[in-house]
Amino acid sequence: xxxxxxxxxxxxxxxxxDQEPNVILLEQLLGETGYTCVASTMNPHEVCALHRKNxxxxxxxxxxxxxxxxxxxxxxxxxxxxxxxxPVIVLTAxxxxxxxxxxxxxxxxxxxxxxxLEVKTRIHNMLEVRLLHDKLDNYxxxxxxxxxxxxxxxxxxxxxxxxxxxLASDWYWEQDETGSFTKVSGPVLEMLGIRVQSLAAEGxxxxxxxxxxxxxxxxxxxxxxxxxxxxxxxxxxxxxxSRQRFQVSxxxxxxxxxxxxxxxxxxxxxxxxx
Numbered sequence: 525x526x527x528x529x530x531x532x533x534x535x536x537x538x539x540x541x542d543q544e545p546n547v548i549l550l551e552q553l554l555g556e557t558g559y560t561c562v563a564s565t566m567n568p569h570e571v572c573a574l575h576r577k578n579x580x581x582x583x584x585x586x587x588x589x590x591x592x593x594x595x596x597x598x599x600x601x602x603x604x605x606x607x608x609x610x611p612v613i614v615l616t617a618x619x620x621x622x623x624x625x626x627x628x629x630x631x632x633x634x635x636x637x638x639x640x641l642e643v644k645t646r647i648h649n650m651l652e653v654r655l656l657h658d659k660l661d662n663y664x665x666x667x668x669x670x671x672x673x674x675x676x677x678x679x680x681x682x683x684x685x686x687x688x689x690x691l692a693s694d695w696y697w698e699q700d701e702t703g704s705f706t707k708v709s710g711p712v713l714e715m716l717g718i719r720v721q722s723l724a725a726e727g728x729x730x731x732x733x734x735x736x737x738x739x740x741x742x743x744x745x746x747x748x749x750x751x752x753x754x755x756x757x758x759x760x761x762x763x764x765x766s767r768q769r770f771q772v773s774x775x776x777x778x779x780x781x782x783x784x785x786x787x788x789x790x791x792x793x794x795x796x797x798x
Contacts, residue, residue, distance in 0.1 A: 527655045533557075535581035535651045539564035540571055540597065541615060542589040549638065550584060557644055568592040572600040580611065581654050582647065584634070587616045587625060598628050609661075611654050613646060694793055697774075700786040703747070734761040743772075750776045750784055757794065769794040 537559060539550050547564045554562045565574065568589045575583065583601075587594035594614055601610055614625040617636035625633055631653070632646055698707040739758035746753045752775040759769040774789025 527652050527659070531655055532648060532651045533559055534561060535559070535655065536561040536578060537563070537647075537651075538571070538574060538578070538580045538583045540566075540568060540583060540589075540594075541586040542566050542568070543586070546586070546615070546636075550643070553640060553643060554647070568594070568597050571597050572604070575601060576604055581658075582651055583612045584647075585612050585614050585630070587614050587618070587621050594625070595628055598625075598630065602629065609654065609657050611650070613650055695791050696789075697791065698777075698786060698788040701784055706786070734763070736760065747774075747787060752776065753789075767795070 537554060539547050539562065541547050541550075541564075544566065547566065551562055551564060563574070563578070563580075565571065569592055571583070571585070574580075585594045585597055594616075598610065598612060601612070610629045610631065612630045613632045613634055614621070614630045615634050615636060616622065616625065619635075622633050622635075632650055634643055634646060696707075696709045697705055699705045736759050743753065743756055743758060746756070754773045755771050756773065757769060757771050759767060761767050770791060771794050772789060772791035774787045776787055777785050779785050
């Protein structure tokens with residue numbers, strides 16, 4: 525991520541100083557250097573409103589001004605919630621004010637009387653940092669928006685998938701890594717006559733008799749080995765002698781760390797459809 529020289533020279537700069545000669549000197553220096561968007565004010569009370577309106581990339585701020593000094597100006601600028609980065613270089617002839625200004629939020633300082641080469645260098649470096657900060661901030665906002673959009677798409681896709689599976693099957697199911705069912709849609713209880721915790725899982729609680737144990741053992745083995753299964757058929761014989769057949773498909777689920785977290789799938793009762 526880089527900043528073009530043209531972007532730096534086109535950045536907006538505000539000069540704040542109650543001494544007109546200082547304002548003229550800085551305007552002339554910046555103009556000769558190639559900066560094209562330079563404004564100024566000798567009234568510190570105007571700074572906050574001007575920055576809120578124009579969103580300057582850099583403010584050159586004198587500390588010693590009557591009525592409202594540079595420290596008070598910086599405090600007022602902090603109330604602008606739209607700008608989390610305070611783009612201020614303070615101008616001071618008092619060495620003791622430098623540390624206090626940095627602690628107050630200024631990003632750099634220029635000593636009076638001005639060293640013109642130092643002025644140009646510090647302004648260029650400050651603007652480069654400022655514009656990089658803006659680029660990063662915009663990138664993060666775009667990334668956050670894309671994540672939200674992708675999350676919404678995934679949720680919508682999952683909702684469509686579940687809706688379609690429910691339409692195409694008699695029930696949809698999910699179970700956790702222990703084999704306990706965490707979600708079941710459809711009349712699975714009425715069809716299987718069992719608690720949802722016991723579908724082809726170890727440690728079943730209450731279920732009707734008559735299941736084909738050989739078939740169920742094959743299904744248990746697939747689940748134990750974390751294997752997907754498609755259209756697996758198993759059956760049971762009811763107490764009245766009637767036979768029911770069921771077809772189930774499922775796939776193992778894993779989290780982002782590749783840890784097994786359970787199964788999900790669909791099922792139908794073949795007897796009723798036949």
